[in-house]
Amino acid sequence: QILVGLFNIGLGPGRTSTHPGDFTSLGAAYWLGAVFIVSGIVSILAGQLPSSCLLGFAVFTNIAGGIFAVTAIVLYGIDLRDASLLWICDRSGVDACVCAPFSIHQRLLKSLDVTLIALALLQLAVNIRFAVWGIRALCQQGDRDPEEQLPKVMDEVILINPRAKN
Numbered sequence: 001q002i003l004v005g006l007f008n009i010g011l012g013p014g015r016t017s018t019h020p021g022d023f024t025s026l027g028a029a030y031w032l033g034a035v036f037i038v039s040g041i042v043s044i045l046a047g048q049l050p051s052s053c054l055l056g057f058a059v060f061t062n063i064a065g066g067i068f069a070v071t072a073i074v075l076y077g078i079d080l081r082d083a084s085l086l087w088i089c090d091r092s093g094v095d096a097c098v099c100a101p102f103s104i105h106q107r108l109l110k111s112l113d114v115t116l117i118a119l120a121l122l123q124l125a126v127n128i129r130f131a132v133w134g135i136r137a138l139c140q141q142g143d144r145d146p147e148e149q150l151p152k153v154m155d156e157v158i159l160i161n162p163r164a165k166n
Contacts, residue, residue, distance in 0.1 A: 009037075
């Protein structure tokens with residue numbers, strides 16, 4: 001999750017703005033990347049420091065991350081559809097459109113969009129999976145009665161420390 005966020009922040013701003021209001025001019029790569037990174041950090045913290053509050057927050061951030069992953073897929077898809085640099089031809093003449101750098105840049109732009117869509121799909125799958133795991137863990141914690149758990153804990157303490165019987 002953190003790596004997908006870093007890729008969004010690193011690769012998203014490198015895109016050429018093809019028209020006003022496109023993905024690049026919105027600065028969406030920054031806020032999408034930030035949401036993905038926060039989602040990953042909270043998931044790691046919830047795994048390392050298990051508490052109901054942190055686990056609930058991790059579920060929330062993973063659901064939000066999934067929503068933003070769908071948003072990223074839609075935005076990158078729109079940019080993939082509109083990824084045309086023909087406006088360069090209008091400004092500089094026909095010679096700029098047939099040259100190799102133009103063709104390479106056009107393919108690179110489309111490849112970047114496809115890569116970021118694939119990463120957003122991966123992010124969506126991971127967010128859904130972590131949210132499901134978190135909800136299951138919260139439900140299992142809610143089913144446990146603390147009074148029923150106390151004798152088991154005391155038996156474990158007695159087994160670990162034989163002097164505790166006295």
